[in-house]
Amino acid sequence: MLVVKEYESLLEAYGKAGGNLDALENREVGNLVIHKNKVLSVNEADGIKVKTEETKSGVNIYFLVEEGVKIKYPVHLCFGVLPQEGLQEITLKVEAQDNSEVNVIAHCIFPNAVDVTHKMDADIKIGDNARFSYRETHYHGEFGGIKVIPKAKIRVGKKGVWESTFTLIEGCVGMLDYDFEIFGGEKSTSELLVKVFGKKEDDIRITEKIHLDGKEARGLAKSRLVLIDNAKAVVRGETYGNAPFARGHVDCLEIVNGDGVIASAIPVVYVSDRQAKVTHEAAIGSVDKKQMQTLMARGLNEEEAVDVIVKGILR
Numbered sequence: 001m002l003v004v005k006e007y008e009s010l011l012e013a014y015g016k017a018g019g020n021l022d023a024l025e026n027r028e029v030g031n032l033v034i035h036k037n038k039v040l041s042v043n044e045a046d047g048i049k050v051k052t053e054e055t056k057s058g059v060n061i062y063f064l065v066e067e068g069v070k071i072k073y074p075v076h077l078c079f080g081v082l083p084q085e086g087l088q089e090i091t092l093k094v095e096a097q098d099n100s101e102v103n104v105i106a107h108c109i110f111p112n113a114v115d116v117t118h119k120m121d122a123d124i125k126i127g128d129n130a131r132f133s134y135r136e137t138h139y140h141g142e143f144g145g146i147k148v149i150p151k152a153k154i155r156v157g158k159k160g161v162w163e164s165t166f167t168l169i170e171g172c173v174g175m176l177d178y179d180f181e182i183f184g185g186e187k188s189t190s191e192l193l194v195k196v197f198g199k200k201e202d203d204i205r206i207t208e209k210i211h212l213d214g215k216e217a218r219g220l221a222k223s224r225l226v227l228i229d230n231a232k233a234v235v236r237g238e239t240y241g242n243a244p245f246a247r248g249h250v251d252c253l254e255i256v257n258g259d260g261v262i263a264s265a266i267p268v269v270y271v272s273d274r275q276a277k278v279t280h281e282a283a284i285g286s287v288d289k290k291q292m293q294t295l296m297a298r299g300l301n302e303e304e305a306v307d308v309i310v311k312g313i314l315r
Contacts, residue, residue, distance in 0.1 A: 006035045006038065006040060006082070007033065007035070007040040007041065009082055010033065010035050010040065010078065010080050010082060010109065011024065011033075013080060013082065013109045013111055013139070014033075014078050014080070014107055014109060016111075016139070017107050017109050017137070017139035017170070018107070018137065018139075019076070019078060019107045020076060020105075023073070023074070023076045024041065024076060024078075026073070027043060027045075028045060028046075028072070028073060029043065029045060029073045029074070029075070029076065030043055030044060030045035030048045030050070030071065030073070030075035030076070031043050031075065031076040031077070031078075032050060032052070032061070032075075032076075032077050032078070033077075033078045034052075034059050034078065034079050034080070034088075034090070035080055035081070035082065036058075036080075036081055036086055036087075036088055037054050037055060037056065037057060037058050037059055037088065037089075038054065038059075039052045039054060039059060045071070045073070045075070046069075047065060047066045047069030047070075047071055047100075048063070048064065048065060048066070048069075048071060048075065048102075049062075049063075049064040049066070050062070050063055050064075055089070057087050057088070057089045058087070058088050058089030058090050058091070058119070059090055059091075060091045060093075061090065061091065061092045061093065062093045062095075063092065063093070063094045063095070064094075064095050064097070065095070065096040065097060065100040065101075065102045065130075065132075066097055066100065067097035067098050067099060067100060067127070068097075068098070068099045068100060069100050069101075070100065070101040070102075071100075071101065071102040071103070074103040074104065074105045075102060075103070075104045075105070076104075076105050076106075076107075077104060077105070077106040077107070078106070078107050078108075078109065079106065079107075079108045079109070079118070079120075080107075080108065080109035080110065081109075081110050081113065081116050081118065082109075082111065082112060083112065083116075084112050084113065084114040084115065084116070084143075084145070085114060085115045085116060086115075086116050086117075087116070087117045087119075088116075088117070088118045088119070089119045089120075089121075090118075090119065090120040090121070091120075091121050091122075092120060092121070092122040092123070092124075093122075093123050093124075094122065094123070094124040094125065094132075095125050095127075096124075096125070096126045096127055096130045096131075096132045096160075097127045097130065098127035098128045098129060098130060098157070099127070099128070099129045099130060100127065100130045100131075101130065101131040101132075102131075102132055102133070103133040103135075104132070104133065104134045104135070105135050105137075106134070106135065106136040106137070107136075107137050107138075107139065108136065108137070108138045108139070108148075109138075109139045110138075110139070110140050110141065110146050111139065111140070111141045111171070112141050112143070113140065113141055113143060113145045113146035113174065114143050114145035115145050116145065116146045116147070117146070117147040117149070118146065118147070118148050118149070119149045119150075119151075120149070120150040120151065120152070121151050121152075122150070122151065122152035122153070122154075123152075123153055124152060124153070124154040124155070124162075125154075125155050125157075126154065126155065126156045126157055126160040126161070126162050126188075127157045127160060128157040128158040128159060128160060128185075129157070129158065129159045129160060130157065130160050130161070131160070131161040131163075132160075132161065132162055132163070133163045133164075134162075134163070134164040134165075135164070135165045135167075136150075136164070136165070136166050136167070137167045137168075138166075138167065138168040138170070138171075139170045139171065140168070140170060140171030140172055140173065140174065141171050141172070142171055142172055143172065144172035144173070144174045144200055144201060144202060145174060146172075146173075146174035146175070147174060147175045147177075148168070148173070148174065148175065148176045148177070148178075149176075149177045150166070150177075150178050150179070150180075151179045151180075152179075152180045152181070153181050153183075154180065154181070154182045154183070154190070155182075155183045155185075156182060156183065156184045156185055156188040156189075156190055157185050157188065158185050158186045158187060158188065158214065159186070159187045159188065160184075160185065160188045160189075161188070161189045161190075162182060162184075162188075162189070162190045162191070163189075163191045164180070164191070164192055164193065165193045165194075165195070166178060166193070166194045166195070166196075167195045167196075167314070168195070168196045168197070169195060169196065169197040169310070169311070169314050172199060172200050172202055173196060173197075173198050173199075173202040173203075173204055173231075174202060174203075175202075175203045175204075176196065176202075176203070176204045176205065176206075177205045178194060178205065178206050178207065178208075179207040180192055180207070180208055180209070181207075181209040181210075181211070182209065182210045182211065182219065183211045183213055184210065184211065184212050184213060184214055184217040184218070184219055184246075185213060185214035185217065186214030186215045186216065186217065186243075187214065187215070187216045187217065188214055188217045188218070189217075189218045189219075190210050190212075190217070190218070190219045190220070191219070191220045191222070192208045192210065192220070192221045192222065193220075193222045193223070193224075194206050194208065194222070194223045194224070194225075195223075195224045195225075195314045196223075196224075196225050196226075196233075196314075197225075197226050197310055197314060198225065198226070198227045198228070198231030198232075198233055199227075199228050199229050199231055200229050200230065200231065201229075201230050201231070202227075202231040202232070202233075203231075203232055203233075204225065204227075204231065204232065204233035204234070204235075205233070205234050206223055206225075206233070206234070206235040206236065206237075207236045207238075208221035208222075208223065208236070208237045208238065208250075209221070209238040209239075209240075210238070210239045210240070210248055211240045211242060212239065212240060212241050212242055212243060212246035212247070212248050212276065212278075213242050213243055214243050214246070215243045215244050215245060215246070216243075216244075216245045216246065216247075217243060217246045217247075218246075218247050218248070219239055219246075219247075219248040219249070220248070220249050220251065221237040221238070221239055221248075221249070221250045221251070222237075222250075222251040222252075223235050223237065223251070223252045223253070223254075224253050224313060224314055225253070225254045225255070225263070226254075226255045226256075226257070226310045226313055226314065227254065227255070227256045227257070227258070227261045227263055228256075228257045228258045228261065228306065229258050229260060229261070230258065230260035230261065231258075231260075231261055231262075232261065232262035232263070233254060233262070233263050233264065234264045234266070235252050235254065235264065235265045235266065235282075236266040236267075236268065237250035237251075237252055237265075237266070237267050237268065237280070237282075238250070238267075238268040238269075238270075239268070239269055239270070239278045239280070240269075240270045240271075240272070240278070241269075241270070241271040241272065241273060241276030241277060241278040242272050242273055242276065243273055243276060244273055244275040244276065245275050245276065246273065246275075246276040246277070246278075247276070247277055247278070248269070248276075248277075248278040248279070249278070249279050249280065249281075250267045250268070250269060250278075250279070250280035250281070250282070251280070251281055251282075252265045252267060252280075252281070252282040252283070253282075253283050253284075253285075253313075254283070254284045254285075255284075255285060255286065255287060255310075255313060256284065256285070256286055256287075257286060257287045257306060263284050265282040265283075265284055266282075267280035267281075267282045268280075287306060287309055288309065291305075291309055292305050292306070292309070295308055295309070
């Protein structure tokens with residue numbers, strides 16, 4: 001009965017966070033639901049193999065997309081900790097075999113966190129001519145009592161594609177230490193996008209690294225942050241052009257609004273092959289005053305106006 005209650009409570013929070021509840025009930029749709037260290041639901045769907053192992057503090061996951069299979073529906077993942085305190089450690093091993101294609105939508109839910117730690121350690125292999133799209137959205141409460149520590153190493157094969165988006169704009173971030181590193185093979189495409197709204201005492205650290213190791217590899221490391229109150233952030237985007245005709249770009253934008261905000265952007269570009277090209281742009285600025293005045297003239301107070309602008313930037 002306890003597992004059933006946990007499942008129902010997590011699904012309720014999942015729906016509030018924007019998750020697709022119908023997808024979790026459709027047997028044609030791959031899904032995985034984990035609360036703390038308990039696997040509450042798993043559905044592999046055709047072309048997908050999922051193995052899980054519950055541990056004392058989390059779950060080990062092996063996720064396989066079979067060779068040549070193009071998964072029709074997005075795969076839905078849900079990770080959460082509903083109590084005020086807890087530790088969740090996810091070890092994720094992903095293999096997308098050659099010529100496969102899949103979209104994965106993940107929701108991470110911590111609405112009541114006062115002292116919660118969520119760690120993810122991922123080892124991901126994208127095969128030749130395979131495509132993997134990964135979108136992760138976080139839903140936090142207003143207490144800010146959470147540490148989120150996602151780490152991933154991603155290897156992309158010849159003509160492979162990796163696209164990922166990490167979004168954390170609902171609730172307080174707490175402490176975020178995001179570190180994704182990609183190694184791109186010949187004619188591969190790699191994109192990292194991070195969107196975060198920091199407030200109160202949030203502490204945000206973003207590291208995006210892309211190694212363009214194959215001929216004609218492409219890479220983009222992009223981040224969009226908005227910081228208010230006493231939030232602080234350090235964003236480090238690194239791209240390495242290590243092969244002929246590799247092309248990479250680092251793009252960081254931080255918007256600040258508050259006397260206590262501390263923002264830092266550190267772009268790193270490095271070229272070890274004379275035929276490679278890597279560029280960067282980084283900007284730190286304030287909320288547009290004209291936009292603020294326009295919105296407030298239409299009846300919004302300052303907090304509401306900032307919220308509208310923030311959502312526009314992070315959309």
